[in-house]
Amino acid sequence: MTNPTSPLNERPLDMIIFGGGGDLAARKLLPALYMAHTHCNLPADTRILAIGRKDWTREDYLRNFMEEQARPFIDSKVFDAQSWDKFLALFDYVRVDVENPGDFQRLAQAARPGSQRVLYLSTSPELFVTICENLDGAGILDEHARVVLEKPLGHDLASARAINDAVGKHFKEEQIYRIDHYLGKETVQNLMVLRFGNAIFGPLWQAPYIKSVQITVSETVGVGSRAGFYDHTGALRDMVQNHLLQLLCIVAMEPPVSLDPDAVRDEKLKVLKSLRPMTVADIARDTVRGQYTAGAVGGEAVKGYLQEQNVPADSRAETFVALRAHLNNWRWANVPFFLRTGKRMQNRRSEIVIDFADLPFSIIPEGPRHYGNRLTITLQPEESIQLQMMAKEPGSGMHMQPVTLNLDLQQAMTQRRAEAYERLLIDVIRGRLTHFMRRDELEAAWTWVEPILNGWKELGDRPRGYTAGTFGPAASSALMARENLAWAEEA
Numbered sequence: 463m464t465n466p467t468s469p470l471n472e473r474p475l476d477m478i479i480f481g482g483g484g485d486l487a488a489r490k491l492l493p494a495l496y497m498a499h500t501h502c503n504l505p506a507d508t509r510i511l512a513i514g515r516k517d518w519t520r521e522d523y524l525r526n527f528m529e530e531q532a533r534p535f536i537d538s539k540v541f542d543a544q545s546w547d548k549f550l551a552l553f554d555y556v557r558v559d560v561e562n563p564g565d566f567q568r569l570a571q572a573a574r575p576g577s578q579r580v581l582y583l584s585t586s587p588e589l590f591v592t593i594c595e596n597l598d599g600a601g602i603l604d605e606h607a608r609v610v611l612e613k614p615l616g617h618d619l620a621s622a623r624a625i626n627d628a629v630g631k632h633f634k635e636e637q638i639y640r641i642d643h644y645l646g647k648e649t650v651q652n653l654m655v656l657r658f659g660n661a662i663f664g665p666l667w668q669a670p671y672i673k674s675v676q677i678t679v680s681e682t683v684g685v686g687s688r689a690g691f692y693d694h695t696g697a698l699r700d701m702v703q704n705h706l707l708q709l710l711c712i713v714a715m716e717p718p719v720s721l722d723p724d725a726v727r728d729e730k731l732k733v734l735k736s737l738r739p740m741t742v743a744d745i746a747r748d749t750v751r752g753q754y755t756a757g758a759v760g761g762e763a764v765k766g767y768l769q770e771q772n773v774p775a776d777s778r779a780e781t782f783v784a785l786r787a788h789l790n791n792w793r794w795a796n797v798p799f800f801l802r803t804g805k806r807m808q809n810r811r812s813e814i815v816i817d818f819a820d821l822p823f824s825i826i827p828e829g830p831r832h833y834g835n836r837l838t839i840t841l842q843p844e845e846s847i848q849l850q851m852m853a854k855e856p857g858s859g860m861h862m863q864p865v866t867l868n869l870d871l872q873q874a875m876t877q878r879r880a881e882a883y884e885r886l887l888i889d890v891i892r893g894r895l896t897h898f899m900r901r902d903e904l905e906a907a908w909t910w911v912e913p914i915l916n917g918w919k920e921l922g923d924r925p926r927g928y929t930a931g932t933f934g935p936a937a938s939s940a941l942m943a944r945e946n947l948a949w950a951e952e953a
């Protein structure tokens with residue numbers, strides 16, 4: 463399957479945003495489009511059609527939403543009033559109740575004949591099917607149209623399939639852009655370059671030279687105002703099924719034959735398919751669910767999850783997950799992958815830690831034996847790549863000490879780093895699918911995750927409490943300690 467790449471400026475662009483008055487539009491999409499516009503990455507003839515249910519005029523939308531809700535999310539250091547005015551000039555507002563097919567006629571009239579249409583569905587996924595049907599019914603779709611689907615794409619395998627089937631009736635797979643914003647992060651893309659642009663890691667990137675891999679995405683934020691969504695979602699669906707598994711894919715995949723979308727996605731799919739399914743006994747032993755209780759983050763007292771707004775008092779939703787995964791393939795035989803994510807943790811940090819094997823034999827008698835080579839790839843808050851090496855401590859004896867080779871990417875490359883959404887939106891506009899999930903990837907991820915959700919139910923599992931501002935329940939450390947390993951911050 464080839465990637466239909468349309469050069470910038472080929473056709474006028476109509477960017478149509480469903481959920482144009484929503485939270486994601488305000489926080490991420492519109493600021494990202496503003497930045498793309500400011501840096502001349504939108505086709506010259508672009509229009510942005512914000513779709514919402516409110517009975518607003520264009521002016522109402524610009525004032526009530528763009529100015530008041532979206533603009534505060536643009537970094538004031540880069541904001542420019544003149545460029546903002548030019549950006550606002552691209553907008554139109556179309557009132558559409560997506561459940562009313564008649565309303566789509568208004569949209570059909572607003573879209574320009576022959577335009578390249580990008581339909582961004584930033585709504586609840588329950589509406590995806592209706593929106594696609596009504597778009598088709600109103601004659602808004604053609605073979606050039608592209609649709610962008612926001613997560614959560616399903617609640618389980620069956621619902622993910624149902625969405626894919628329904629959207630697939632109106633769009634071919636190469637017109638569908640399933641967003642996982644982690645794939646748009648500079649550092650995540652850089653991981654591919656680290657692996658496939660440097661010859662030195664290739665031979666070592668496998669068992670038995672790698673002992674274990676840790677992938678952590680820790681957040682300091684709590685559930686905030688999203689309890690309605692989060693409480694029946696939980697951390698496994700919200701973060702592991704997509705972001706963490708995508709990171710795992712990039713760490714573990716075989717070198718793709720090229721950067722073509724399907725070449726990369728074929729390799730990621732193989733990783734997902736090689737995840738060893740977990741039995742109920744595995745789930746009891748190798749997974750830890752947690753829920754934060756009151757504590758302090760960054761010196762500020764914070765509530766426990768059960769005290770948050772709109773959270774049921776007996777909620778069993780997990781706000782933390784740690785688990786040990788295995789890949790059933792030659793490259794990774796017997797190498798545990800530890801995945802961990804949580805809200806209200808001690809710090810905001812996303813990192814991948816690759817622990818290389820111990821020395822087969824040490825001829826250097828003096829010095830701590832437990833040190834090994836460790837590659838730490840930090841995705842956020844700052845991008846960095848560090849390799850821990852052993853060196854001789856100055857002096858007369860032969861003492862080893864770990865020292866860190868530090869790749870300072872911020873200093874080495876001072877170019878502006880675009881936010882994930884900006885980069886991904888530009889990819890959609892240019893028809894680049896490499897950093898979007900293909901249908902089979904999504905379904906393979908659900909195939910592995912769903913039994914864990916069922917296993918927890920079967921085990922009657924309650925999440926373990928952990929104090930906000932810590933690194934999760936003690937059982938998470940025990941998961942590693944069992945194998946004589948430790949999470950990076952505990953080592």
Ligand code: BG6
Binds near residue numbers: 681700
């Ligand atoms: C989203 C989740 O997909 O990712 C949120 O729904 C989470 O719960 C967010 O906070 C984390 O993204 P980032 O880019 O801040 O690490």
